[in-house]
Amino acid sequence: MTAVELQDLRRIVGAVARLRGETVKDVTVRSDVRQVKVEFESGLILVISGERDAQGRPRLEVDVVEAPHDVGAKHQIEVRFD
Numbered sequence: 001m002t003a004v005e006l007q008d009l010r011r012i013v014g015a016v017a018r019l020r021g022e023t024v025k026d027v028t029v030r031s032d033v034r035q036v037k038v039e040f041e042s043g044l045i046l047v048i049s050g051e052r053d054a055q056g057r058p059r060l061e062v063d064v065v066e067a068p069h070d071v072g073a074k075h076q077i078e079v080r081f082d
Contacts, residue, residue, distance in 0.1 A: 008060070015064040019046060043067040 022040040029036050035049040049061045 012060070012062040015062050016046070018064050019044065039067070 019040065022042055022044060024038060025041050026039040027036065028039075034051075035047065038046040038048075040046070043066055045065050045067055047061075047063045047065065051059045051061055053059045
C-alpha cells in the first residue's frame with residue numbers, strides 16, 4: 001500500500017471532525033465492500049470508499065455530505081420527446 005498524502009489526511013480529518021456529537025441513524029455497506037455509508041440523525045452522510053486512481057494505486061475517499069432537504073422530491077430526470 002502506498003503512503004497517504006498529508007493533504008488527503010487533512011481533508012479526511014476535516015470531514016470527519018464535522019461529525020463530532022452526531023448520532024448514527026443507519027449504516028450501509030456495499031456488497032463488494034468498496035463503500036460504507038453512515039447516515040446521521042442530523043441528515044449528514046459519511047461516505048467512505050476504496051477506489052483505484054488512474055495508475056491503479058489504492059485511494060481512500062472520505063466525504064461528508066448533507067442529505068437532500070426535500071425528501072419528497074423525485075430522484076429522476078424527466079425527459080420529454082417531442
